[in-house]
Amino acid sequence: MSQLGVECISKIKDGDAIAFQELFYAYKDALFGYACKLCRSPEMAEEAVQEVFMKIWINRQQLDPSLSIRAYLHTAVRHCIFNILKKAALDANLRQSVFHHQPLAANTTEDAVYAADLQRVKSRVLDMLPPQRKLIFCLSRIEGLSHEEIALRLGISKNTVKDQIVKASRFLRQQIEHLAIFLFVYFFL
Numbered sequence: 001m002s003q004l005g006v007e008c009i010s011k012i013k014d015g016d017a018i019a020f021q022e023l024f025y026a027y028k029d030a031l032f033g034y035a036c037k038l039c040r041s042p043e044m045a046e047e048a049v050q051e052v053f054m055k056i057w058i059n060r061q062q063l064d065p066s067l068s069i070r071a072y073l074h075t076a077v078r079h080c081i082f083n084i085l086k087k088a089a090l091d092a093n094l095r096q097s098v099f100h101h102q103p104l105a106a107n108t109t110e111d112a113v114y115a116a117d118l119q120r121v122k123s124r125v126l127d128m129l130p131p132q133r134k135l136i137f138c139l140s141r142i143e144g145l146s147h148e149e150i151a152l153r154l155g156i157s158k159n160t161v162k163d164q165i166v167k168a169s170r171f172l173r174q175q176i177e178h179l180a181i182f183l184f185v186y187f188f189l
Contacts, residue, residue, distance in 0.1 A: 009065040012056075020060070023069065024053055031077050038081045048080040125175045129168055136161055137168040 011019035035045030126134055139145045147161045
């Protein structure tokens with residue numbers, strides 16, 4: 001299983017279904033085990049492995065026989081699992097936001113604890129930003145200052161302010177997406 005030859009990958013690239021079948025049987029079990037470790041769901045792991053092999057066959061002309069197929073397969077499975085988890089987490093968030101607006105009896109103590117936890121997470125994520133970027137972001141989003149006001153206060157250009165806010169927003173969004181995936185995996189799988 002360890003390394004299929006360059007010749008086998010070249011055959012797959014040329015459309016050889018038997019060589020592709022050899023690749024599939026050589027790696028399917030190891031990839032399934034790896035995917036299960038990532039997502040703890042046999043169904044999701046099977047879906048990811050199938051999707052990766054399907055994409056390999058469809059895009060076989062792009063295969064590079066000189067590169068490690070094992071590393072490529074593991075990376076592809078990891079990305080596929082993360083994409084599946086991200087979609088599931090976003091769907092769960094969507095359902096939660098729909099249910100959140102329903103007039104149900106509220107547990108105010110639980111809501112207060114949740115709000116405090118959420119605020120701590122926000123603070124930790126904000127603390128991950130470089131100091132100048134954090135300051136600019138907080139002046140904009142928390143204090144409500146305009147780009148021009150921030151630029152004047154800090155003695156920098158409006159373009160720098162805008163650039164730093166865009167970078168901070170992108171970073172925060174990425175951290176929140178990773179957190180949503182982690183929470184989904186932790187609580188629901």
